[in-house]
Amino acid sequence: MKYSIIVPVFNRPDEMAELVESLSVQEAKNFELVVVEDGSSLPCRQVVERYASCMDVAYYAKPNTGRSHTRNYGMERATGDYFLFFDSDCILPPDYMASLNRCMAAEPADCFGGPDRALPTFTPMQKAVNFAMTSFLTTGGIRGSGKVRMEKFHPRSFNMGFSRQVYEKVGGFADMFGEDIDLSIRIAEAGFTTRLYPEVSVYHKRRVNLKKFFRQVYNFGQARIFLYRLHPASLKAVHALPALFVLGEAAVVVLAVIHSPFWLLLPLLYVLLLFTASLVKNRSLKIALLSILTGFIQLNGYGCGFLKAFWNKVLLRKDLEKGDALKKQYNKG
Secondary structure, X not given: OOEEEEEEEOOOHHHHHHHHHHHHOOOOOOEEEEEEEEOOOOOOHHHHHOOOOOOEEEEEEEOOOOHHHHHHHHHHHOOOOEEEEEOOXXXXXXXXXXXXXXXXXXXXXXXXXXXXXXXXXXXXXXXXXXXXXXXXXXXXXXXXXXXXXXXXXXXXXOEEEEEHHHHHHHOOOOOOOOHHHHHHHHHHHOOOXXXXXXXXXXXXXXXXXXXXXXXXXXXXXXXXXXXHHHOHHHOOHHHHHHHHHHHHHHXXXXXXXXXXXXXXXXXXXXXXXXXXXXXXXXXXXXXXXXHHHHHHHHHHHHHHHHHHHHHHHHHOOOOHHHHHHHHHHHHHO
């Protein structure tokens, strides 16, 4: 079985250097690497082609059209039986492909994904961001990083794969927020099997600028409502918890002012839970303190995005034609 590893990239030559290096030392070599430069002003061609002697590499450059079109562009030119997707800020363990081969032999799947984690060499802030994105206390385990999850696992494009047959029947990524979850849902609705392979994980560096982190999770919150508009059954209680957290914060402040300051003990209890969970996981006082900050950014960013999109898209029913256009696109496919 041959895999086509497809990576869209935009102005990230340094990140690509780390990703491609990790691919070059894989124990199993049954893959090709397809890199698609999405209109970058800082191209990574030299970085990628440096490894052409030790693995099968294809590099393409095109005008900027966004990550969904770029991934689809890569699939149109890939030769593998399965397509694998990673973000440019990912690093693979040396046994990633070997572990994937074992999982696929033991429990085959049409579509699959794995969790993300942090390398010991990551900075304290990177580890704190990783905690905020993977902890059950902040995301309910829905990214597949723990044994307990509050929602069925949907592969995400930082670590996601599916067969060529899936692509030929379901199509590629839509041009929208939450495009990877949308595709995962469409794959399941088409009757294909989806599995989580917990041992097939990647190291995900992520951007550590807190302003960008807030914007990212804010967009994730909005995306959940966009997905609800397309797939009403996809919205679960766990997705609304950050929005309830934001409303709860506001209620606590009001109650503390007009009733009793003891209401502030509730958020302090949550602070203690975040601190303790991160301390146990990371064994670092500094990372545990930073995890309080990143945990609150994750919940407030996602919750605010969710609330804004719910107000505009569900209550005010704005931009209904965009959802209808996507549904027509699916039906044609």
